[in-house]
Amino acid sequence: MSAENSTTVHSGLAAAPGRASGKAYVIRNAEDIMAVPAGCILVIRILHPHLAPLLPRVAGLVVEEGAILQHATTLARECGIPAAVGIRDARSLFRDGELLEVDGYTGKVIERHVDR
Amino acid sequence: MRDEQLGNIAQVAARSAQPYRRHIVGLSLQRSLFGLTAQAATTIGLPGLSSELDFPARLDENGDLFLDRSQVAALTKALLSWFTPETLELMHTRHAAACDALVDATENAARAAASLDGAPRKLSEDLANRMALVLAYGILSKFVPDVLLRALADAGDVEPPPFPETSAGAELMQNTFALYQACCALNYDPRRLQLEWPRVPAEVFQLVSEFCHRQTGFGPLAWDSPGYEDPNYVIRLLHSAFNEVDAEQVRRRLSFARRPSVARSSAGGSTKIAALRRVLGFWLDFLERETWYARRAFYFGMIPLLQQLVAGYRQKIPKFQPADLLFLDIRELVAGIADPAVIDARRHRYMENTEYLSLHGVDSSRLATMLGSS
Numbered sequence: 001m002s003a004e005n006s007t008t009v010h011s012g013l014a015a016a017p018g019r020a021s022g023k024a025y026v027i028r029n030a031e032d033i034m035a036v037p038a039g040c041i042l043v044i045r046i047l048h049p050h051l052a053p054l055l056p057r058v059a060g061l062v063v064e065e066g067a068i069l070q071h072a073t074t075l076a077r078e079c080g081i082p083a084a085v086g087i088r089d090a091r092s093l094f095r096d097g098e099l100l101e102v103d104g105y106t107g108k109v110i111e112r113h114v115d116r
Numbered sequence: 117m118r119d120e121q122l123g124n125i126a127q128v129a130a131r132s133a134q135p136y137r138r139h140i141v142g143l144s145l146q147r148s149l150f151g152l153t154a155q156a157a158t159t160i161g162l163p164g165l166s167s168e169l170d171f172p173a174r175l176d177e178n179g180d181l182f183l184d185r186s187q188v189a190a191l192t193k194a195l196l197s198w199f200t201p202e203t204l205e206l207m208h209t210r211h212a213a214a215c216d217a218l219v220d221a222t223e224n225a226a227r228a229a230a231s232l233d234g235a236p237r238k239l240s241e242d243l244a245n246r247m248a249l250v251l252a253y254g255i256l257s258k259f260v261p262d263v264l265l266r267a268l269a270d271a272g273d274v275e276p277p278p279f280p281e282t283s284a285g286a287e288l289m290q291n292t293f294a295l296y297q298a299c300c301a302l303n304y305d306p307r308r309l310q311l312e313w314p315r316v317p318a319e320v321f322q323l324v325s326e327f328c329h330r331q332t333g334f335g336p337l338a339w340d341s342p343g344y345e346d347p348n349y350v351i352r353l354l355h356s357a358f359n360e361v362d363a364e365q366v367r368r369r370l371s372f373a374r375r376p377s378v379a380r381s382s383a384g385g386s387t388k389i390a391a392l393r394r395v396l397g398f399w400l401d402f403l404e405r406e407t408w409y410a411r412r413a414f415y416f417g418m419i420p421l422l423q424q425l426v427a428g429y430r431q432k433i434p435k436f437q438p439a440d441l442l443f444l445d446i447r448e449l450v451a452g453i454a455d456p457a458v459i460d461a462r463r464h465r466y467m468e469n470t471e472y473l474s475l476h477g478v479d480s481s482r483l484a485t486m487l488g489s490s
Contacts, residue, residue, distance in 0.1 A: 030341055030477025034356045049285035049404045050334040050343060053292040053357040056369040069261040071403060074279050078286045080372040 006113040010093065012086035013068050014107035016076035020060030021101040024094040041100040043090050047072035055079045060102035062109050064090045076104070084109050135180035136258075139472045142179050144462050146339050146414075148445030150175035152248035153255060160252065161210055164194035173255045179472070188259050195263050196270075204391040208398055211253060215402070218246040218409050222417040229420030236421040241450045243417050247410050254406040257399060264396040273389045278397035284404035288334055288344075290370055295327045295350075296358045306355035313351055324350065333412025340442070340483065341476035345415045423488065429454055439483035 025040035027033060033051060036042065042058040044051075046065040052075050055061075061083035063072045068085065076083035082104030087093070094100060094111065101110040141147045154171035164170055172187035225239045265277060280286075299309060304320050314321060324347050331350075335343015342349040358366065422441045429436040433456055443462040444454060467473070 029475045030336065031474075034352050036356055038360050048336065048407065049283070049288060050336065050407075052283075052285035052289040053353060055289065056293075056366040057357060057361045067262060069265060069277060069400060069403070071285065074283045074400065074404060075285045077279060078283060078372065079289075079369045081369075 008111040008113070010087050010090075010109045010111065012062075012084040012088075012107040012109065013066070014103075014105055015063070015068060015070075015073040015085040016061070016081060016083035016104045018060075018080065018082035018104045019102065020082045020104075021099065022059040023097050024062075024100045025058075026091050026094055026096055028091060041102055043094050043100075044072075045091060046070070047075060049075070055081055060100070060104070062087050062090050062094070062100065062102060064088060135176075136173075136183040137181040139179050139469075139475055140181050141175065141338055142466055142469065142472050142476065142478075143338075143340055144443045144445050144466075145441065145449065147175055147177075147179055148447065149244055149248050149251060149410075150181075152245060152446065153252040156245065156249040157252035157256070159249065160214075160256075161206065162191070162195065162256075163198040164191045171252070171255075173258075183255075183258065192259065192263050195260070196267055199264075199267050199388070199392065201387045201391040204388075204395045208395045211395075211398060211402070214246070214249045214253060215405075215409060218243075218250050218413055221246045222413040225413075225417030225421055229417075229424055236424040237450050237452065240418065240421045240425075240446070243413060243421070244446045244450075247413050250406065250409045253402065254410075257403055257406060261396060261399045261403065264392055264399065268389060268392045268396065271386065271389050271392065273393070275393075278393050278400060280397070280401045280404065283401070284334075284408065286370075288331065291327070291331065292350075292354065292357065293366055293370060295323065296354050297363075298323055299354070306351060306359065309351045310355060313347060332415050333408035335407070335411055336476060337407050337411075338476045339411060339414050340478050340486065342478075342482065343411065346485070419487065425449075428452075437484075438487035441487070442483060 020041065022039050022041045023037070024043050025037055027042065027044040033054065036054050036057060038057045039059050040057075041060040041062060042054070043062045044064070047061065047063055047070075049071055055075060056079065058081060061072060061076050061081055063070070063083065063085040064087060065072065066086040066088070070085065072083055072085055075081075082102045084102050084104060084107045086107070087109055090109075099112040101112065103110070141150070150173075153173070154168040157165050157171045158168060170187060170191070172184045172191060174182050174184075176182065221243045225243050228239055229236070296306070299305070299320060302317070302320050302323075304312075304316060309316065309320070309324070313324075316324075328345055328347050328350055331344040333344070335341065335345065335349075344350055423438065425441065426436070426438045429440070433454060435456070436454070440454070440459050440463070441449065443459045443466070448454065472478075
């Protein structure tokens with residue numbers, strides 16, 4: 001992880017190709033899946049298949065689970081949604097509403113800090 | 117060291133005293149199935165899995181899952197030197213048979229319960245054993261697919277992993293969107309459905325109910341966490357998934373999902389590579405369905421059997437509630453043992469675990485709803 005200017009880069013595994021940016025939305029419990037904002041970057045521990053219907057509304061995917069062979073990889077590739085997996089403690093690192101960029105080619109997630 | 121980077125267990129390195137997953141299961145009945153998995157795993161026929169002690173996972177009384185990395189490393193090593201076209205075929209056949217057998221046992225239990233014919237305890241035991249075997253495969257799926265992928269690389273395969281062409285999740289996505297469109301065509305968008313359910317026209321009621329029936333099995337690992345068997349869950353999910361989303365955008369995603377995401381392996385290449393790809397392809401498909409198998413077995417097979425058993429328990433314990441059965445372990449259920457004090461203590465502990473209940477979206481009426489007694 002490195003920080004320069006007003007960004008922090010988190011490295012994971014490239015799970016599904018493409019690049020996307022948007023506001024983070026962190027899934028912490030079962031209720032959170034009922035209010036996923038359109039165009040968000042979904043941050044989740046693991047993307048189970050039953051959550052697949054939510055994917056068309058998200059711009060990108062950040063997953064804590066650390067393996068390339070997992071549900072999120074399969075689903076994100078099928079839907080053409082850029083995804084990075086293996087971003088350790090992502091649900092603690094990111095806050096709802098902060099700007100994230102997902103690079104599904106490299107597995108990097110760029111956290112853009114807003115200067116105040 | 118490559119062993120330390122294997123699969124989904126990579127993140128538990130150097131902290132094996134920490135759970136691999138916390139609070140994954142809360143109900144005594146479901147938790148007790150994990151107690152059967154080590155025994156079930158010995159029947160799979162994999163090298164290094166001849167004794168219950170070899171199984172690398174355990175669930176503690178808090179519902180936390182622990183994985184033993186040294187056992188995983190030993191199994192990985194044993195597997196890598198064991199793979200041949202013949203052993204891979206055997207592995208594939210047994211895995212597919214375990215999944216098919218659970219589907220058959222589920223249908224058998226549902227049929228027997230519906231006809232009030234059969235011995236519910238024996239059927240419950242049979243169903244539980246088959247669920248435990250599929251569960252054992254589910255635990256193994258935390259690292260076996262990665263072992264297969266490594267074996268493919270070692271054998272010189274350069275193609276992408278054989279991901280499913282249309283995964284179970286993609287099918288669910290398509291079917292859920294189809295339900296959304298059908299309901300909207302009848303002037304019932306998700307918001308209106310939420311407001312009026314279940315007092316909706318018969319046609320709408322039937323659409324949603326049939327969808328729930330068909331998709332039962334999709335949902336979280338924890339049975340008490342609501343999933344697609346529950347119309348209220350589905351209606352809320354419809355709203356979350358498709359509210360303020362351009363239908364054309366959804367169609368684009370879905371059409372993407374219908375295209376093969378990776379090139380499929382041709383028939384060429386070495387026999388071992390072809391066998392490895394076939395087995396890995398099956399595991400990747402299984403990854404998408406492992407929870408579905410057991411959850412569907414519970415809702416379609418086990419619950420009707422439990423409902424049959426309630427009357428017998430009430431003869432012995434007048435205050436017995438259907439949901440009390442969820443606080444028995446499978447051995448107690450099969451043996452017909454029920455101690456009201458033990459059940460009360462387990463239920464109390466479960467209801468006190470607000471972190472678990474919140475994580476899994478379990479409200480106060482959920483258990484009664486599950487058993488159809490609300």
